[in-house]
Amino acid sequence: MSRAPAQTRTEARTQARAIRGAEARRSGRRAELLAAAWLMLKGYRILGFRLKTPQAEIDLLAWKRGVLAVVEVKRRADLTAALETVSLDQRERLRRAAISLAARRPDLKAATVRLDLLALAPGRAPRHVPDAWKGG
Template identity: 40%
Template structure:
């Protein structure tokens, strides 16, 4: 196996472990999972969860340092994320009357996950 392929595989596995950790953390806060790794319209949403009358589309970022995780959601990522959220909502009309938001969970080694509610605006237009 080439070094590049090994590095990509390690990054892939680390990302999935971070998503599992984030989901467990959110479930402990009372969220119920609706979808994992939802992909549509050229975008991907790591987790879609519901608590009460709110649907949270969640971006999970795992970085070596928490500050790096905080800056990892770029404008292009937000646009792709929003497109995927619109696609999910169009396929789940029951969610139309609920509140929607874009959250983020940041994962860094040796730290508790950090859940940022309404981390960025969803572009719904």
């Protein structure tokens, strides 16, 4: 039984990791598009996708009736798993990012900033949870 040189095994692992990462990014983009469509059906206006800020990357930024919703999109087996994947630190970074964005836009300065979760699970309808972490 011959064994491949260590370099070849390392390259194969690196390539496999790159393929998994690319598929995860594609899956994430599909989830975000589905989430945006779901929110628009509920009357939200989508202001941005994957907004990069110094504090955090915002999956979706949505607006409805004076509320600026920072929407974290998670594809998981169930809602509980989706809620648990967003750490307190991440929530704080997302909140700071939204406040910073709103402060720079006169039309958003008076908005109430809220962190929402849009959970996607295989074979289930999307689940939008407004103020998912109740301000925390």
